[in-house]
Amino acid sequence: MGERRLSRRRLLKTAGGMTAAMALGGAGVVAAAAPASAAPGDGFGLRIVERNEGDPRMWFYRFATDAIGWNPGVNVLLPDGYHDSGSAYPVLYLFHGGGRGSDFIEFDRFGIRQLTAGKPVIVVMPDGGHAGWYSNPVGSNTGPRNWETFHINQLLPWVDANFRTHAEYDGRGVGGFSMGGFGALKYAAKYYGHFASVSSHSGPASLRRDSGLVVHWANATSAALDLGGATVYGAPLWDEARVSADNPVERIGSYRDKRVFLVAGTSPDPVNWFDTANETQVLAGQREFRARLGDAGIPHEWHEEPGGHVFRPGIFSRDLDGILGRLRPAG
Structure with a gap:
């Protein structure tokens, strides 16, 4: 199975377009249907300050x-034929990993255009911060960094109001790589009525294991890269209720009646401490999560693959077919 390591190269930005609906569950925001020909506009707390709709598939907004x-920023990848079909489409929200070189363009670097060619799905790939952890942090010394609010209360209804989407539970999936895989698991559980499919590619699924190593990592990285010394979960004392609300292994019942897809590497690079520390913890946490899903009788698909903390395009292609099999078809 081919693997692609995280690139730190920056590429030119492109992305794009959208229609109508209701943000179910926690947000409870209703969007009126937009005409298919209408250009995306402001709304839901979002004001467009930069846009590029020159590419027929990949549209960009800031x-x-x-x-x-x-x-x-956000990249919106439209399916082939979107502009002429008149159809409504399922939507996959796809979240990037953490690090100084990671942002909403990450999946374009991974080849998302080729991986989705001919697939009837809209893919929405937003910024999530270098270490935002798909959360509203306990504190910030650098201004607001409320990624959860941005994604769930603002971006999701904006997408449904501006693109032709199936704006319903069975019309949305969520997935991600690394930190984004955690974000996908978190949002799918916390906002149950939003997403019928969830996929975590090398994303941590257990926050408290090994004396809370993932929480410490989230706090350390967010303090260094995003929050100017403040943290996602609080330090030295955690906001325990917040940790539990975000922790996939503590929310097992919230994955019932969803498609669940998990991937972890089994052989990280022994001379690369970052690769080893990341994927060793990911693998252990996903095994714990899978065991609890199994105990609860919740079906799930899982893969343990050779290699370390990398995005695996071949596995993603298999995942995408499963996502489309679960979500409401285009039409």
Whole structure:
């Protein structure tokens, strides 16, 4: 199975377009249907400050929002034939990993255009911060960094209001790599009515194991890269209720009646401490998560693959077929 390591190269940005609906579950925001020909506009707390709709598939937007202290971007990848079909499509929200070189363009670097060619799905790939952990942090010394608010309360209804989507539970899936895989698991459980499919590619699934190593990692990275010394979960004392609310292994019942897909590597690079530390913890946490899903009788698909903390395009292609099999078809 081919593997692709995280690149630190920056590419030119592109992305794009959208229609109508209701953000179910926690957010409870209703969006009125937009005409198929309408250009995406402002709304739901988002003001477009930059856009590029020149590519027929990949459209790009950057927003001003009170939820984030800078202007986050999003790539929207449209299916082949979107502009002429008149159909509504399922949507996959796809979240990037952490690190200084990671942002909403990450999956374009991974070849998402080729991986989705001919697939009837809209893929939405937003910024999530270098170490935002798909959370509203306990504190910030760098202005607002409320990624959870941006993604769930603002971006999701904005997408449904501006693109032709199936704006319903069976019309949405969520997935991600690394930190983004955690974000996908978190959102799928916490906002149960939003997503019928969830996929975690090398994403941690257990926050408290090994004396809370993932929580410590989230706090350390967010303090260094995003929050100016503040943390996602609080330090030295954690916000325990927040940890539990975000922890996949503590929310097992919230994965019932969803498609669940998990991937972890079994042989990280022994001379690369970052690769070893990451994927060793990911593998252990996913095994714990899988065991609890099994005990609860919740079906799930899992893969343990050779290699370490990398995105695996071949496994993603298999995942995408499963996502489309679970979600409401285009039409």
